[in-house]
Amino acid sequence: MADRQTCDLLLHADMVVTQDKERRILNSGSVAIEDGIVVSVGPSEKLEQAFAAREVVDLSGKLLMPGLVNAHCHAPMVLLRGIADDLPLMEWLEDNIWPVERQLTKDLIGLGARLACAEMLRAGVTAFLDGYIHEQVVGAAVDAAGMRAVLGEGFFGFPSPMFPSAQHCWDSIKRIDRQFAGNGRIRSAVTPHAAFTVPPKYLVKSYELAEGLDMPWQIHLAESPVETSVCLEKYGKRPVELLYSLDILSDRVTLHHCVDVNDEEIALLAEKNVKVVHNPASNLKLNSGMSPVQKMLDAGVVVGIGTDGAASNNQLNMFREMGLAALVGKVRSDDASAVNAQSVLDMATLNSARCLHWPELGSIAEGCPADMVALDLDSPNLQPLFNPVSQVVYASSGHEVSMTMVAGKVLYHEGAYRNFDVKALLQEVKQAQKWINAHR
Ligand SMILES: [Zn+2]
Structure with a gap:
């Protein structure tokens, strides 16, 4: 016993879905953690003998x-959950969301970010890629919550109440990046809003900024056929074609949505190693269309999954998103075997991690950050259990999550948060709702 290796933490579970290279699933499995990093994963019997925790x-x-x-x-948008439903993208955005968003204060955005972190931890999300304004307060909320995030301070091509010019936003990105430089859980990304709201010269300049700062570059792209027609009218090019013509398709790039992409464009995305994020609930709700996910996966495109903001979802629940991705993928491909459960779990873990340009995340494997989630198998809807991956993708609602851990710290456990006074938080949200109602 004397030669047992010490570690901070040893977890014993009935079942471990590792999402490692071999996609191992262990019955009676254990994970050893030291300094927030997984040092070993294997059968409980073996790890119990090997580690003194x-x-x-x-x-x-x-x-x-x-x-x-x-x-x-768009984490802070939880504050606009349910404010305008059942409308097409442009009408929803321009007539309902932007007029309120324009008036949101920094404090409200911080409050929204805290609520979003509480919601995501409760449903097993450990990291997210954000896009909004005042991202320094989103970063502060993420830091306090103990989660991980890539912050995306967003900008338009036209002056906004936040930034008189794109350059102001870029200075802000640099400030935010410096502010969180020593923080191992928070990074930044350059975030132009969309190809129809940011003119080509700013797309190019912001891409150069991302290269200079060695950051990811993310944008909403090819979200709907409507966007494609706007792009064609303005620039004579489809959205993907436009980025290609500007020489900004690369492995640094993450594109959100890619609903309206043709076969040629899919081949190009694969060739350039561009990352794509699928947002099925948002696409369905805004009737933007169904993304050709199986085609992209077949072509070798890395496709992750995101919730989009809570105004167009209205949840930040990746379990629901996984289920929808699988179901919509089948209808889109007219093939019940398309976008299968294992592909979907890969998308929501390993592929999404690559969309954040944080490839160490998304699996329980030696050397990876100890970010993990426990599901309660005693939930009636999770029994009987023939296939754990099927259970995660098709049967779970997210409310089976009993524990969420980031960097080896338990942040949520059986209804209790490590870093939140959730009652006080919800009280603040109720006050915020009154303010929003008065400012619509
Ligand atoms: Zn979005």
């Missing part, structure tokens, strides 16, 4: 899996 967590009756990575989010 300072703390042991008993996850009997639980399925342990990697934390879900939400690859497209």
